[in-house]
Amino acid sequence: MNPATLWSCAGRWLSFRFEPETAHRMAIAGLKSGMLPVRAAAQDARLSVTTSGLTFSNPVGVAAGFDKNAEVPDAMIGIGFGFTEIGTTTPKPQRGNPRPRIFRLAADHAVINRLGFNNEGHDAAFDRLVARRSRGVLGVNIGANKDTEDRIADYVTGLHRFYTLADYFTVNISSPNTPGLRDLQGREQLANLLARLAEARAQEQETHKRIVPVFLKIAPDITEEGLDDIVAEVTDKGLDGMIVSNTTLSRAGIVSDPGEAGGLSGRPIFERSTIVLAKTRERLGPLKTLIGVGGVDSGETALAKIEAGADLIQLYTGMIYKGPGIANDITRELSAALDKSGTAAITNLRDAKMKDWAQKPIPA
Numbered sequence: 001m002n003p004a005t006l007w008s009c010a011g012r013w014l015s016f017r018f019e020p021e022t023a024h025r026m027a028i029a030g031l032k033s034g035m036l037p038v039r040a041a042a043q044d045a046r047l048s049v050t051t052s053g054l055t056f057s058n059p060v061g062v063a064a065g066f067d068k069n070a071e072v073p074d075a076m077i078g079i080g081f082g083f084t085e086i087g088t089t090t091p092k093p094q095r096g097n098p099r100p101r102i103f104r105l106a107a108d109h110a111v112i113n114r115l116g117f118n119n120e121g122h123d124a125a126f127d128r129l130v131a132r133r134s135r136g137v138l139g140v141n142i143g144a145n146k147d148t149e150d151r152i153a154d155y156v157t158g159l160h161r162f163y164t165l166a167d168y169f170t171v172n173i174s175s176p177n178t179p180g181l182r183d184l185q186g187r188e189q190l191a192n193l194l195a196r197l198a199e200a201r202a203q204e205q206e207t208h209k210r211i212v213p214v215f216l217k218i219a220p221d222i223t224e225e226g227l228d229d230i231v232a233e234v235t236d237k238g239l240d241g242m243i244v245s246n247t248t249l250s251r252a253g254i255v256s257d258p259g260e261a262g263g264l265s266g267r268p269i270f271e272r273s274t275i276v277l278a279k280t281r282e283r284l285g286p287l288k289t290l291i292g293v294g295g296v297d298s299g300e301t302a303l304a305k306i307e308a309g310a311d312l313i314q315l316y317t318g319m320i321y322k323g324p325g326i327a328n329d330i331t332r333e334l335s336a337a338l339d340k341s342g343t344a345a346i347t348n349l350r351d352a353k354m355k356d357w358a359q360k361p362i363p364a
Helices: 003-015 020-033 073-078 122-130 151-162 181-185 187-208 224-236 267-284 299-308 317-322 326-341 354-358
Strands: 049-051 054-056 060-062 083-089 102-105 110-113 137-142 168-172 214-218 241-244 263-266 289-293 312-315
Touching: 020 073, 020 102, 054 137, 060 326, 073 083, 083 122, 083 168, 110 267, 110 317, 122 137, 122 151, 137 151, 151 168, 151 181, 151 187, 168 187, 181 187, 187 214, 187 224, 214 224, 224 241, 224 267, 241 267, 263 267, 263 317, 267 289, 267 299, 267 354, 289 299, 299 312, 299 326, 299 354, 312 317, 317 326
Parallel strands: 060 083, 060 312, 083 137, 137 168, 168 214, 214 241, 241 289, 289 312
Antiparallel strands: 049 054, 102 110, 110 263
């Protein structure tokens, strides 16, 4: 066992001795201090992806939720991720829901969370991002405060605030832990939200002479008709792509339901999220960016997302169970898959099994 893998396993063992939020803070502290001895693997040019005008050294990214307050974006790039996404960040700081609010389902390699957009607000994240030293690809995930009078205005505020710092934006309307937030996925409200964001982006683009891609992150708990409406609005309002998907309210496929409210992530969501991903690619067409999230914890699952239609993939729960070396492990496994198949580039495998996944029904 190499030293990085040994440290990764030891770190996982130690973190599981603490309740989840304490373990998370320990991980952030370790990354900030540089004490985690994980190093990025050698770059494989075959894993490079260019989409929406951005070039990613590899397709493996950190999903929002891990680095809510922009404390360690450069550290995540440094341990092998091709990109990272901070947030969800809201205009004002907020505490989120009462603790405990994160629950490990170790037998399922899954997590239930009901955090509720806990974060330190725009000001804290902005100040940290201004001080960044690295220029690895950074996404900013924007959301709305729970007590806001105008949710859409909060998203517009986020786009304006971080426009000069973000490489892309994620519009998060799919968390199940802020009451009423998923209502923004309904066509009328979504059309209004995306129209106002398009107007704000046009203003910033004119001022800064710079185009920043905007992606919409959706829930996996969706109907075919609802997906039709969402893709139609994304296309009509000129968004650059979508992220599929956030956590699920379903408890299908887990060994033991702890009876806790919140969104489920990890291995049990893989099939549902990948089906929705493929159906989204089928509707979205080949040109817009699609990021696959949900149950990614190996080269095999990452490759399955790509074959189902993803340009890029993201993970978070997988890192909880496999440690900070997961990005290097996945990129090595993807390189090995390319070697085995004789494929010249990971992008050549996108959509290879999209139709197979898309013909499956979305689980009830």
